[in-house]
Amino acid sequence: MHAGPPPLGSTDASTYGEADGTAQDDPIDLDFRRLRYFVAVAERRHFGRAAAALHMTQPALSRQVRQLEEDLRVTLFTRHTRNVTLTPAGEQFLHDARELLTAGRAAQHRTRRVGAGAHTLSVGFVLGTDVTAAVNAFSARRPDVSVTLVRLRWWNQTETLSEGSVDVAFARLPLGSDALRVMPLYAEPLSAVLPAGHPLADQAKVDLAALADDPVLQYAVATTAWATVWNAEPHREGRNAGPGPAFHDMEELLGYVGAGRGVAFVPEPVAALHPRAGIVYVPVADVPPGQVALVWAGTDTSRLVGEFVESTAAALRADPHSKP
Template sequence: MLDNPMDLDLRKLRYFVAVAERLHFGQAALALHVTQPALSRQVRQLERDLGVELFTRTSRNVTLTAAGEQFLDDAKTLLAAGQAVQDRVRRIGAGERTVTVGFMLGTDVTAAVNAFSARHPDVPLELVRIRWWNQQQPLLDRTVDIGFVRLPIDAEGLKVLPLYPERLSVVLPADHPLAGEAAIGISALAGEPILRYADADPDWAAVWNAEPSRGPAFHDMEELLGYIRAGRGVVLIPDPVAALFPRPDIAYVPVTDVPPGRVALAWDDTRPSSLVTDFVEAARTALRLGE
C-alpha cells in the first residue's frame, strides 16, 4: 500500500495501456491521436506518481518492467470499471433502468439472475467480477448494485444475506504425498508453507489464509497455480473455484475439519432500489432460502 495515496488519472492509464500493449511509443501516439512527446511526458508523470519505472527504454526497444506487467493488468481492470460506471450513469440519465451484479470467481449466480430476468425481462443486467481484497468497495462506490461475495466482508454500510456454504479443498502439486488421499484433516498440512491471499483485510486473512501463512502471496488463480506447481506452498480454496481449473499437475483434496466457506449477497441498503429488492427476492426464491 502506498504511504501517500494518490489519485490515478484515467487518461494516463489509457496512455500507459496503449504503450504497454504495443511496446512502441510512436504507434501508441498514432492510435491515441496525440503527439509522441506529449504521450511520453504523460507516461513519465505516471511513473513519477507511482514511484516506479513501468518501462525499460533503450534506443532499440521498449519493454515492461515487472511492476509494469502487474500494473497493466490492474490498469485494464480500473479502466473497465471506470467505463462501466460512465455507461451506467449515462443509461440512468437517459431513463434506462439497469442492474449490475458483482460476482466472485466460482460463485453461482445463474439461478438468481434467471429468476430476476424472468420477473424483469426488459431490464438490462450486467455482471462485474469482484475480488477478495475489494468486495465492499464496488458496492459502496456504485460500480455494482448487488454482489455475490464470500464471507467475511466488512458489512459497514451494507446489508448481507447469507446464501449457501462451500466445501473447502487444499490445492497440492499432483506429486505431493497427500495428493492421492480422498480427504484429509487440517493437521495433515502442519509444516506446509501456506500461500497467502494478497492484500486481504485482517478478517479475510484470519479465515482464508489458514494461519500461520508462511508462503508467498498470490493475486489470482494463475499465480496460485504457478506457486503450487513450483512446490512453493499449498492453500485452501472453495470447491466451486477448484472445479474451474482442472489440471493434470494439480490435485484438490477436501479438508474435512475446517468450517465451510459461505457465499452471501450484499448490497448498499442506504440507497433504496426496487430493482435491488426484487433481485434479493428472486434470489431467495430461486435458492429456496427460508424453506
C-alpha cells in the first residue's frame, strides 16, 4: 500500500538529499516566502515568468531559490538555457510545499476568525444550491451570529475550503481532498444544454448515446474526477466529434451552445436558474446523478461549524424533500 509522500520533517536522506547520504538530519526553519517563490518557478518552469508574476526581478528570485536549495542541501531544479525542470527531489518538494502553503493560509484564516470573535460564520455555496433552509435553521439557533455567504466555483471549492477562506460550504462532489469532512445532502440529475434547433431539443428526455455526434463543452480547470461526474461523456465507444470549447461560467456556456459550438451538461437546478431564448434543457435519462454535500475542514474545531452542520441535518430531517 502506498503510504504517500514523507513529511517535510523526514530525515530520510533519499527524500530531499542525495542517495549517497549527503542529506543532513538537522531540521531547518522553512521560510514561507521562499516556498511561494519556489512554487511559482516550479509551476511556470521559468524564472523570468515567475519573477514577473511575483513582481520582482529575476536575479532576486534566483538568489532566493538558491538559498532555499542551500537550506535544504539539495538541488530542486535542473537549469537549462530556456527553462528549468524539477529534479525528483524538486517534484517531491513541490507537493509538500503546496500543502504547507495551504495549511499556512488555513491557519491564518482560522486565527483571524477567532480573533474577530465567535460571532461570524462564512458559508460557501456553488451555483444552484439553495442554502436558505440551512441558514434559517442555524440563525434561529444562533441569532447572535452573522452569516456571510460566499459564491464558490467548481475549480476553487476544494482550495477555498482547505485554506479556511470559508468555514463550511455546500459543494458538489468529488472534491479531491481527504482532509475535508463531507455530509452528503442530495442528488442532482443532469440536463443536456442544447441549442433550440438541435434535433433532440423537443424530446422529454435524451439518452447519452444520442449525443455522440456533438462536441461536448468542457468545464475549464476541472479535475478528471469532476469531469467524470459532471461532464457526461457520450463517446464511450469511440469519439465521433472532438471536444468543444472550455467554459468558465454559465454565460460562456450558453454563448457557446447558442452559437452551435457544442452541447453541455449541467445539474438540473442550474438549468432552472438560466432560462434563455434559443437554449433548451433536456434531462439526461441514463447517467447517474451528481451529489451535493455539506463540507468543512477536518481540522476545524469551531463550535459554530459543528452547530451549522447540526442545523443543516435537522433542516433536512424536517423536510427530506427540501434542499437545505
